[in-house]
Amino acid sequence: MNASHPPSAALCSLSHIRKSFGPVKALQDVSLDILPGQCWGLVGHNGAGKSTLMNVLAGVLASDDGQIVLDGQAQPAYTTQTAYRLGVRCVFQELSLCQNLNVAENLCVFHPSLKGWGWRRRARRLVTEKLDEIFPGHGIDPDRIVGELSITQRQMVEIACAFVVVDAPVRLLILDEPTSSLDAQTAARLTAYIRHRLEDGMSLVFISHMLGEIFDCCNYIAVMRDGQLVLSDQSANLSREALVHAMGHADQKQIERQVEQQVEHADSTAQSLLEIALPATSAVSTLAVRQGQVIGLSGLAGQGQTEMLIQLFERYRGKMRVAFVAGDRARDGNFPLWSILGNLSIRELPHLARGGVVDRAAERELGRQWHERVAIRTPDLNNNMLSLSGGNQQKVLFARALSSDAELILMDDPMRGVDFGTKVDMYRLIRAEAARGRSFVWYTTENDELEYCDATYVFYQQQVTLKLARHELSEERIIAASFGNARAAADAAAAPLEGARA
């Protein structure tokens, strides 16, 4: 299904692409034309086939059937090298940087022609210039080892590397969930940069679960569902409701929010679970969590929120039952060589053991329940973890924490890459578990998720600049406090969070 335009003008045409992984039909006869100056927003549920389609376009995966045409030329033997030479680049959902190399050296992995006398100096300059252009004030040292950077900084480096021109031009850039680890302000810088590059005639494909940013920077939108392209048109002709409907989700979000607003949240007289003193220089002296509360951590990424979660984990494990949903699933969350079930049940194995031997039937039952509850899209939980799409892997980590007996659940941006419909179910689950007395500390890069929290602490430079009760939340307050301006934040009025990205 293509939006109407003359095919001859297309920079790239994907025709009748099919791809299966064993019994899973990831792509079923997908066709799409991409013209210069077009930014295609690609949306769809977790496991719809978006990354697979883009991996075919980037030359990473060979399709089982179908054709790729670039500049009017069919590409029968299409590889990553062909894609690079013709100007097709990809920023992958699971970041592909080499952790043991520094930022400048990683640029050379991206661009092998960056070699010879003075390559290091050139690489440093090129990557810094591009970071400055896209993310002014990024603070990333090109000599820093990538493994030492936060996931947000790594995402910024990967994006910058893809935009750098060394020998081949960038004509079509695929961004697979490029903002999943970026805070709202940094994401807005990227979308502004993309709009600017579109004016120069660059083409892009932008995958995201945040419809706000899809409408913000894409002039065309395609919706995938179960391996098929079910809708494609100019963004101007589409509405949020049309996309949600085509994806197969009910637009429960608004309803859910209204319901949530009526919910009498955690009892303020509930028993205190923990209280941790904040640095003396912080505008707020303590971070407190009561039983049954959901506490939000907000602010620009990398301002100390993850460190706070780790501090809480270190301090309270052993004293109470604590679970941690890691923010960087590929590095800290997944056991990539294990099955999906093994990844889900690992934390519960001591409770599933009878006489020191794991009761496999009980383990399977646990898996069956959570397979359904968080809608993990796989025909078999015995499949390898990496056979899941990124969002589905995230659901497994979430299920691992929630299926445990933990009374305190620490979550480092747990909805990263999770589709719109599932998120709603997860919000409901969190609130239901809180109502049963479990407590959550939840760092989120999506401000509208703070609506589900009883109180929010806004971080700036490792300090807490502001604490807001739920009825005090407003985008303006959060932004002012995120930049350290506690006074402006206090002066701003409370207003419902509309979630421009979501």
Ligand SMILES: Nc1ncnc2c1ncn2[C@@H]1O[C@H](COP(=O)(O)OP(=O)(O)OP(=O)(O)O)[C@@H](O)[C@H]1O
């Ligand atoms: N290497 C693989 N082996 C087996 N199955 C795979 C593999 N890669 C993808 N799949 C399956 O193909 C389907 C499409 O996955 P894909 O990653 O393209 O989805 P997606 O739309 O990008 O999802 P998400 O929004 O979660 O990233 C899924 O059912 C997934 O489990």
